[in-house]
Amino acid sequence: MSEENVVYIGNKPVMNYVLAVVTQMNGGTSEVILKARGRAISRAVDVAEIVRNRFITDVGIGRIDICTEEIMNNEGTSTNVSAIEIQLAKEFSK
Amino acid sequence: MSEENVVYIGNKPVMNYVLAVVTQMNGGTSEVILKARGRAISRAVDVAEIVRNRFITDVGIGRIDICTEEIMNNEGTSTNVSAIEIQLAKEFSK
Numbered sequence: 001m002s003e004e005n006v007v008y009i010g011n012k013p014v015m016n017y018v019l020a021v022v023t024q025m026n027g028g029t030s031e032v033i034l035k036a037r038g039r040a041i042s043r044a045v046d047v048a049e050i051v052r053n054r055f056i057t058d059v060g061i062g063r064i065d066i067c068t069e070e071i072m073n074n075e076g077t078s079t080n081v082s083a084i085e086i087q088l089a090k091e092f093s094k
Numbered sequence: 095m096s097e098e099n100v101v102y103i104g105n106k107p108v109m110n111y112v113l114a115v116v117t118q119m120n121g122g123t124s125e126v127i128l129k130a131r132g133r134a135i136s137r138a139v140d141v142a143e144i145v146r147n148r149f150i151t152d153v154g155i156g157r158i159d160i161c162t163e164e165i166m167n168n169e170g171t172s173t174n175v176s177a178i179e180i181q182l183a184k185e186f187s188k
Contacts, residue, residue, distance in 0.1 A: 038136060039133070039136050040136075041135055041136040041139050042132060042133050042134075042135040042136050042176065045135050045160050045176040045178055046176045048160060049160065049161070049162045049174075049176045053162060061160060064158040064159075064160065065158075066139050066142060066143065066155060066158065066180070067143070068143045068147060080143075082136065082139040082140045082142075082143045083139075084139055086160070
């Protein structure tokens with residue numbers, strides 16, 4: 001099993017992703033990475049904040065990275081889209 | 095003059111904010127902080143990426159912080175909203 005457990009944030013309701021993160025962490029994972037692109041970036045920040053404020057209070061925000069990804073559309077042209085990665089990690093985890 | 099020059103990201107077109115950052119940096123500011131709340135968070139990431147990829151290539155992403163802010167509405171009840179701060183800093187600046 002990989003230490004890096006990734007949750008991709010899309011257009012579903014925020015609580016769906018919160019539940020996914022909480023489930024992984026309660027299952028013994030000490031670190032979860034949230035990944036989002038474009039407009040879902042705001043939702044990823046919401047997920048991180050809700051998890052640590054309401055559900056798992058010993059979770060901290062680790063590294064936050066932003067970058068640009070190139071997406072190829074059906075016509076063969078490419079578009080740039082911003083992306084974010086937010087690391088959630090249990091403090092004092094062993 | 096403060097070292098911290100803040101650009102608040104709202105609902106205007108992305109390029110308005112890009113121009114604001116580029117103007118500040120070309121005026122001699124070595125560090126600009128982007129602040130955004132709610133849905134504007136995605137736009138703040140876009141601004142940071144466009145500035146460093148297209149306009150000022152010696153600018154790097156510094157600290158990125160996320161937090162939750164409590165907003166009081168007209169009826170006296172409060173709502174939580176996520177917020178982000180992105181630090182843009184010139185590398186090798188003196």
